[in-house]
Amino acid sequence: xxxxxxxxxxxxxxxxxxxxxxxxxxxxxxxxxxxxxxxxxxxxxxxxxxxxxxxxxxxxxxxxxxxxxxxxxxxxxxxxxxxxxxxxxxxxxxxxxxxxxxxxxxxxxxxxxxxxxxxxxxxxxxxxxxxxxxxxxxxxxxxxxxxxxxxxxxxxxxxxxxxxxxxxxxxxxxxxxxxxxxxxxxxxxxxxxxxxxxxxxxxx
Numbered sequence: 235x236x237x238x239x240x241x242x243x244x245x246x247x248x249x250x251x252x253x254x255x256x257x258x259x260x261x262x263x264x265x266x267x268x269x270x271x272x273x274x275x276x277x278x279x280x281x282x283x284x285x286x287x288x289x290x291x292x293x294x295x296x297x298x299x300x301x302x303x304x305x306x307x308x309x310x311x312x313x314x315x316x317x318x319x320x321x322x323x324x325x326x327x328x329x330x331x332x333x334x335x336x337x338x339x340x341x342x343x344x345x346x347x348x349x350x351x352x353x354x355x356x357x358x359x360x361x362x363x364x365x366x367x368x369x370x371x372x373x374x375x376x377x378x379x380x381x382x383x384x385x386x387x388x389x390x391x392x393x394x395x396x397x398x399x400x401x402x403x404x405x406x407x408x409x410x411x412x413x414x415x416x417x418x419x420x421x422x423x424x425x426x427x428x429x430x431x432x433x434x435x436x437x438x
Contacts, residue, residue, distance in 0.1 A: 235427075236392065236420045236425065236428040237428060238365050238390070238425075238428045238429065239365035239390040240364060240365075240432070241288075241361075241362050241363050241364050241365065242283075242365035242366065242390070243283070243290070243363045243365070243366055243367070244279055244283045244289070244290045244291065244366075244367050244369065245348065245366050245367065245368045245380065246293065246332065246370050247293045247348060247368065247369065247370030247371065247377050247398075248294065248370050248371050248372070248377075249269060249273070249276065249328055249329055249370050250294060250295065250319070250325070250326060250328055251324055251326070251327055251328075252295075252319045252326060253267055253295075253371055254268075254329055254371060255329065258325055259313055259316045259318025259325050263311065263312060263313065263316070263318075265401055266401070267371050267372060268399075269399065271399065272369070272370075272397050272398065273329065273331050273332060275394070275396050275397035276332060276369050277331065277332065278422060278426070279367065279369065279397060279422060279425060279426070280332075282425075282426055286432070286433050290334075290339065291338070291339040291341055291354070291357075291358075292332075292334045292339065293341050293348040293352075293370070293376070294326065294340060294342050294343065295342075295343055295344070295376070296319055296320070296342045297319055297320055298320075298321060299320060299321070301314050303344045304344060321342070339357065341353060341354045341357070346375055346376045346380075347376070347379045347380050347383045348376070348380040348383070349383040349384065349387065350383070363389070364389060364390060365391070366389050367392050367394060367425055368380060368384070368392065368393045368394065369397040369398050370398055371398065372399070372405075373406045373410065374405040374406065374408065374409035377400075377409070378393075378412065378413060381413055381417060384417070385416040385417050389417075391417025391418070392417055392418060393413045393416075393419045394419070394420060394421070394425055395410055395421055396421055397422050398410075
C-alpha cells in the first residue's frame with residue numbers, strides 16, 4: 235500500500251500545447267503525444283491536492299526568442315524554425331484543460347530535469363515539501379529525469395503510471411520499470427487513497 239510522506243506536492247510536467255496538442259510543434263515534427271487519457275487523471279489528482287491544501291507545481295519547458303538557452307546539441311532539429319516552445323507563445327502554454335490557477339506554481343525549465351537550473355529544489359525545501367508525486371510527459375524523458383533527480387535530492391518520489399505518458403507505450407512501460415528504483419510508481423487511485431489516509435492522520 236502506497237504511503238506518502240508528511241508533506242507531498244504534485245508535479246505536472248510539460249503538459250504544454252507544443253508537446254501535447256495536435257497543432258503543437260511536436261505534432262508538426264511528427265512526434266505527437268496524445269494526452270487524452272492522462273489529462274483527467276492529472277486533474278483528479280490536482281483537485282485532491284488542492285482540497286488537501288497541498289501545493290501543485292507545473293513544470294514548463296520554455297526557451298528565449300533566440301534559443302540561446304537551449305542545449306546546443308539539440309539545435310539541429312526544426313523546433314526553432316517552427317518557433318516551438320518559445321517563451322510567451324501559445325506553443326509553450328499549458329493545455330487549456332490544465333491552465334494553472336493563480337495560486338498554483340509554474341516553474342520554467344530549459345532542460346529535461348525540472349531541477350536543473352531552476353528554482354524548484356529551493357522552493358520545495360522552503361515550503362517543507364518532502365515527497366513529490368510526478369505526472370506528465372514524456373514518461374521516458376522529462377518525467378523520468380525529474381523523478382530520478384528528485385530521488386537523488388532525497389525527496390520521496392512517486393511517479394503516477396496512469397497520469398504520465400509518452401509517444402510509445404513500450405517506452406512508457408520501460409521508464410516505469412526503471413523508476414521502481416527511484417521511489418516507485420503507483421496508480422492514480424492509490425495516490426488518492428494515500429492522500430485520504432494522510433489527511434486523516436493530520437486531522438486526528
